[in-house]
Amino acid sequence: MADVVRTRDLRRPVVYVLQTLAVAACYYGAGRLGLLRHLTVQDAVVTPIWPPTGVAVACFLFLGVGCWPGIALGALLVIMSISPPGPDAAGIVLGNTLAPLCAYLMLRRVGFRTDLSRLRDGLALVFLGALTAMLISATAGVGFLVLVDKLAMHGVGLVWLAWWVGDAMGVLIVTPILLMLYTIRRPxxxxxxxxxxxxxxxxxxxxxxxxxxxxxxxxxxxxxxxxxxxxxxxxxxxxxxxxxxxxxxxxxxxxxxxxxxxxxxxxxxxxxxxxxxxxxxxxxxxxxxxxxxxxxxxxxxxxxxxxxxxxxLTAGDSPPSRAPTDEGTRPGRRGSV
Missing domain, CATH: 1.20.58 (Methane Monooxygenase Hydroxylase; Chain G, domain 1)
Structure with missing residues (x-):
């Protein structure tokens, strides 16, 4: 019995590490897909749709808070694939991790259902998961770019808006599709x-x-x-x-x-x-x-x-039918000796 318990205790860290690597791989793959098409606004590269945010919110809904290291690792890998990480990389990774985490916590707070079977679930995903939570990632990302002098102050507004909408669009489009694939049961x-x-x-x-x-x-x-x-x-x-x-x-x-x-x-x-x-x-x-x-x-x-x-109830109110007796079915027996 002790060997079984010890084996289970050893499996848990291994499973958690594999889960973290899988989440990071999914985040990184979604990021590379998002970078295939981008726009240049005020000398900054922005993506109209940033799929990793949708993947991150879905991972939190499926796996819980414990998957945050995979999200952070995936965000760091995406940054490293674009350019060598600098001081601003920490702020971008922090914002890209905290934003979907806050989205998950707010959705859980309001009783969000992953099957999106109610209007309130759709409204919660739109206004809490996408529009509100993604303010964090846009503000953190643009703020750190300004601090390290990679973005001029006159371009902050447009870049922030593009960043925020791109992250929100990732939640609005990618997260419902992943939730739908997760809840499909029959063809x-x-x-x-x-x-x-x-x-x-x-x-x-x-x-x-x-x-x-x-x-x-x-x-x-x-x-x-x-x-x-x-x-x-x-x-x-x-x-x-x-x-x-x-x-x-x-x-x-x-x-x-x-x-x-x-x-x-x-x-x-x-x-x-x-x-x-x-x-x-x-x-x-x-x-x-x-x-x-x-x-x-x-x-x-x-x-x-x-x-x-x-x-x-109707069947129970009807009078029960009487079964015929031997005396009723055999006339003349009473008079016989």
Whole structure:
């Protein structure tokens, strides 16, 4: 028995180290993906969407507070892949670790559910997990860049805004998709696969047209999001939002389509406005639809249970049928001797 307990005690540090390395690897991989497309604002490189923040918030929701070393290690590896780390690296790592940690603590405080089945869960993820918590990472990152004279004071506002929106967009787009993948339990039916294929084909044709056309057709994405949310809820709407966000980011960084002939600041503002409103529409609409569907199912189940109870009560009120006796079925026996 002592050997079993000792073996378990030895496994725990090994499992924790492997978990930390896995979290760091996921964070680093998401960071490298985010750096594939970037914008230059006030001589600073910013990413319209920073996926590592979404990965970090999801890791905290899945694994708890104990995964913070993996987040910090991943953030440090991303910085080292860009340039040799300097004094500002510590502040950036601190901000990128504290921001998702605060998002997790605030979400847990309000009773956040990872299945995003209620409107309040969507609102909490938007206003607490994304918009509020990511103020920490943007302020810490920009502040340390200013302290080490890597960023001039006249460019602080735009860089801070781009940093904040990029981190928030990572939470709004990446975190719901990871939560959705974590909570998937069963595949959809054949008929639903056919409709999903139709939605996918329409998305693959419509989204590139809207994001690469010289005519501003970005508004065409919103009916697609509504259709996907109505039929497939969070899975459909967020996957369409992810595709639209990626295609819009590619068009913006290449200065084509609706982002042609715009300055860097104008491209950043237009892209972030589109990504933000699209992510909010997809997330909140799918949350409302899921909540209404769950409410309807609960009412139907309650009505079914009530009908069963009434049926049993009605059956219990009816008078019991009397079984025929031997005397009643054998006339003349009473008179026989």
């Amino acid at each position: 959809i039916g054949l008929s639903r696969w056919k409709e999903a294929l139709v939605v996918g084909l329409v998305a693959c044709g419509l989204i590139p047209l809207a994001t690469r056309s010289s005519v501003s057709l970005l508004f065409l994405v919103y009916p697609l999001l509504v259709w996907a949310a109505l039929r497939f809820r969070l899975a459909g709407s967020m996957l369409c939002a992810l595709l639209a966000s990626v295609m819009a980011t590619i068009a913006a960084t290449d200065h084509i389509g609706p982002f042609r002939r715009l300055s860097s600041v104008e491209v950043m503002m237009k892209l972030q406005a589109f990504n933000g409103t699209m992510a909010l529409t997809a997330l909140l609409l799918s949350a409302v639809i899921t909540e209404q569907r769950n409410t309807r199912l609960s009412v139907e189940q309650a009505c079914q249970e009530l009908a069963e109870v009434l049926e049993h």
